[in-house]
Amino acid sequence: MRKTITGVVVGAVAALGLITPAYAISDTTADLSVLHGIPDTPVDVYVNGELTLDDFQPGDLAGPLDLAAGDYEVVLTAPDAADASEPVLGPISVTLEANTSYTAVAHLNEAGEPTVTPFVNDISETAAGEGRLTVRHTAAAPAVDVLAGGDAVIEGLANPDEASLDLAAGTIEASVAAAGTTDPVIGPAPVEVQEGVLTIVYAWGSLEDDNLDIAVQTIDGLHSAPEGVNSGTGGQLAERDAMMQAMVLVGGFALLAAAATTGVVVARARANR
Numbered sequence: 001m002r003k004t005i006t007g008v009v010v011g012a013v014a015a016l017g018l019i020t021p022a023y024a025i026s027d028t029t030a031d032l033s034v035l036h037g038i039p040d041t042p043v044d045v046y047v048n049g050e051l052t053l054d055d056f057q058p059g060d061l062a063g064p065l066d067l068a069a070g071d072y073e074v075v076l077t078a079p080d081a082a083d084a085s086e087p088v089l090g091p092i093s094v095t096l097e098a099n100t101s102y103t104a105v106a107h108l109n110e111a112g113e114p115t116v117t118p119f120v121n122d123i124s125e126t127a128a129g130e131g132r133l134t135v136r137h138t139a140a141a142p143a144v145d146v147l148a149g150g151d152a153v154i155e156g157l158a159n160p161d162e163a164s165l166d167l168a169a170g171t172i173e174a175s176v177a178a179a180g181t182t183d184p185v186i187g188p189a190p191v192e193v194q195e196g197v198l199t200i201v202y203a204w205g206s207l208e209d210d211n212l213d214i215a216v217q218t219i220d221g222l223h224s225a226p227e228g229v230n231s232g233t234g235g236q237l238a239e240r241d242a243m244m245q246a247m248v249l250v251g252g253f254a255l256l257a258a259a260a261t262t263g264v265v266v267a268r269a270r271a272n273r
Contacts, residue, residue: 030096033063037107037138037204038114039211044077046084055079059204061217069098094118103217107138107204110159117160123198126222131169131193134200136162141207143179148172150182169195176203176214186212196223 036043036058045053056062072094077087096102101121109115119136126132135146137159146154146163149172154163156179175187186203193199198219205212 026099028069028098029066030069030098030100030102031064032067032096032102032104033061033065033217035061035103035105035107035138035202035204035215035217037105037202037215039108039205039209039213041114042079043088044079044081046077046087049084051084059213059215061215063103064101064219067096069096071095101219103200105136105138105160105202105204107160107202108140108206110140110142112140112206112208115160119162121198121200121219122164123219123222126166126196128223129169129195130166131195132164132166132198132222133172133191133193134162134164134198136160136200136202139203139205139207139212140209141178141185141203141212144176144185144203145179145181147175147177147182147184147188152177152182155179167193169193174201176212186214189214191216194218194220196220198222 036056039058042055042057043053044051045056073091076092077084094104101123102118103121104116104118106114106116117138122132122134135154135157137144137157139159141159143156143158145152146157153165157163171190171192173188174191175184175189177184185207191199191201200217200219202215202217203212204215
């Protein structure tokens with residue numbers, strides 16, 4: 001069974017008691033989310049010998065989490081392992097730099113082998129009326145083109161690369177096709193570009209195994225005149241947003257969402273929806 005270091009940061013946070021609001025990124029902390037992008041591979045995650053994440057599932061997104069800058073060591077085991085003495089992967093050291101927003105993605109490389117890629121999220125300001133769209137290729141598939149309304153807007157994107165565009169706010173019909181073609185292998189699916197929001201679309205899964213999928217992450221607070229804090233949301237658990245906002249207003253924070261205003265979840269769009 002192929003395993004991954006998907007839960008490294010989540011596990012470290014839970015083990016060390018470091019979950020804080022997403023806006024707390026500072027000169028001594030890093031803001032990090034974790035995406036599990038390896039199909040059919042639930043894992044248990046141990047941090048410093050302690051079970052900190054149980055049965056983390058493919059397609060799930062955790063965070064954003066506010067972590068002290070530094071090194072974290074984790075071990076991954078098969079689900080329900082008795083302890084960390086028989087790792088399927090690890091021990092693994094992960095280093096986070098302060099004052100930086102990351103998403104660590106456990107995924108398949110182009111050859112179909114499990115790996116992890118830490119992406120740095122571009123949370124620089126966007127112009128008024130615009131949002132930022134970032135596409136990340138984390139699937140076991142050759143280079144792809146990203147289409148919007150049938151036209152290629154990103155060409156030749158290879159695993160594990162990314163490409164970004166600042167676009168006028170609105171909804172686009174996005175799809176992913178093999179490089180140089182227009183026949184979608186994922187999508188088309190609606191992707192909302194929101195003003196002052198970084199929308200990150202991940203292609204994950206395996207072309208050969210016919211389980212390609214999309215995950216969407218959002219990070220707010222990119223407005224030219226800051227109007228919010230970094231957070232995330234997605235369709236799978238969007239119904240929780242209002243409740244989380246109310247909790248923030250009264251000073252409470254949802255432990256698993258670890259978000260300041262809207263929470264972070266994964267919005268999946270199945271292939272050929």
